[in-house]
Amino acid sequence: MSEAKKYPTPATNPETLPFWDAAKQGKLMIKRCTTCGEAHYFPRSICPFCFSDKTVWEQSSGEGTIYTFSVMRKSPTGPYVLAYVTLKEGPSLQTNIVNCDLETLKIGQKVTVVFKPTEGASLPFFTPV
Numbered sequence: 001m002s003e004a005k006k007y008p009t010p011a012t013n014p015e016t017l018p019f020w021d022a023a024k025q026g027k028l029m030i031k032r033c034t035t036c037g038e039a040h041y042f043p044r045s046i047c048p049f050c051f052s053d054k055t056v057w058e059q060s061s062g063e064g065t066i067y068t069f070s071v072m073r074k075s076p077t078g079p080y081v082l083a084y085v086t087l088k089e090g091p092s093l094q095t096n097i098v099n100c101d102l103e104t105l106k107i108g109q110k111v112t113v114v115f116k117p118t119e120g121a122s123l124p125f126f127t128p129v
């Protein structure tokens with residue numbers, strides 16, 4: 001049973017290469033805009049808040065809270081949890097909650113990043129702390 005199978009292999013390009021390199025080492029990278037100070041994810045070269053091109057890489061703590069989630073029970077590979085996690089640094093991302101008890105998962109629960117290898121790259125998932 002592999003969560004990785006549900007994801008297409010991410011396309012890497014020069015803009016996101018530092019993200020994937022860090023992911024291989026288990027580090028979650030986000031970007032912060034030095035013009036407006038907002039952090040964003042997925043990393044882009046143009047700030048999605050103020051459209052400045054002054055964005056810099058920053059390592060996320062990997063800590064976050066579950067903003068919302070659904071348990072997907074009708075999957076051929078078994079039930080899994082689709083969720084939005086809000087990182088401590090501010091940005092939210094769509095991800096899967098892994099290594100968790102489906103019955104006790106709660107909105108607002110604290111989670112931490114865990115990387116799982118897929119065919120092409122390591123993808124960030126989250127697990128309860």
Ligand SMILES: [Zn+2]
Nearest residue numbers: 033036047050
């Ligand atoms: Zn900005």
